[in-house]
Amino acid sequence: MRIACVRTHHVRCQLDTPFGFSQWFYDQRNVLLIEVVTECGVTGWGECYGPADVIQGAVEKFYAPRILKMHALSTDAIWQHMWRSSLDFARSGVMMSAMSGIDMALWDLKGKALGLSVSELMGGRNRDQVPCYATGMYYTDLPEEQLLESLVEEGVGYANQGFEAMKIKVGKNVPFDERFIKALREALPETALMADSNHAFDLPEAIRVGRVLEEYKYDWFEEPLAPEHLHLFKNLHDKLDICLATGECVQTRFAYNGLIQSNSVHLLQPDLAYCGGPSEALKIRAMASANGVNVIPHVWGTQLNLAAATHFLASAYHEPGRAEPKKLLLEYDRTENPLRDEMYDVMVKVEQGKANVPTAAGLGVEINRDALKKFTVKQTETK
16 A cells, blocks of 8 residues: 555646636636555545646655655655655645645545545544535626626526525625625525625725625625735624635645634635645644634535535534534535536536535545546656
8 A cells, every 4th residue: 555656637628708706817727636546556536726737846846756655544644744844845835735635635545445435534424415505606708787687697597506505706896796795685585695705805895895795694704805914804803793704725724723813713714625635624623623613615626626525524513513503515616617527427416506425435536537638738657
């Protein structure tokens, strides 16, 4: 069970229709996939969140040579070895994203080697299905009146597909945001709604938008402020009653400890392809639990990250716990994504707004090698 080979696969696709949010527009998707192979042929897959071409260099040139011949089932030992090898210059950023993808691949590999699903490795499934929230309603290149109408129509479409919860994008401009928040609530009076600004607002704007979200009974306000300005989260927390959520840009338990200790964030959102991998996400969850804070992962990318988050939530508990628990919702991105939808033979099955937790060994999703080849722009192998 020693590591014999580490491969990277930079996959890319062009989008038929570019879409945007508060910061910029996307016209393509890029993801780095990690494949770890043992001497006896057991293979695990992971993925990294962030700039694929840059992260690929970090894996190929730095981390992969350092973990060859290590025992593949020793996930914590390998994580600590990678962490200390780059400690002085990579406590966060793209190299931590590289570590995350390697760690995810090792969890997939461990599950396959032991014949257990990742949720079983994480402590056991508490549920066989995880309710999802649809992430969508990104901006397209339309005049604002038409855009507003199209976004509300999109949200109603998700409700018709069985989603009982969904998350909108805000941060275009405050007047438009206010109109959109109101219009979607009027169209969907019984749906759980959340809003994500992708750190678009300064403090006065966040207070203003947050109060509108409260008025129309949105469940949480995600990334209302830039992660660099943690002190402002406390100011916002003192002004609003709505749940404040953040963390997709944060990495490692050490940085999350600062979020927790600030007493200003109600919901943490680590991305398992970015925060340090499943190994680190479990430590973040334990810290959050000790402080009465809930954790719902941010999910972006392909089926690997979606499966990792599904297993994470299947093994989770709501804090502080009660007979009728609060739902821990899985983020299910509904934007165009051939890398998620056309590259796998076995996928996380989502029906009527609920994800079935994979029961196969490891992450429980399977890549189609021919489709992988179609989307790959660069592959590396270290052995």
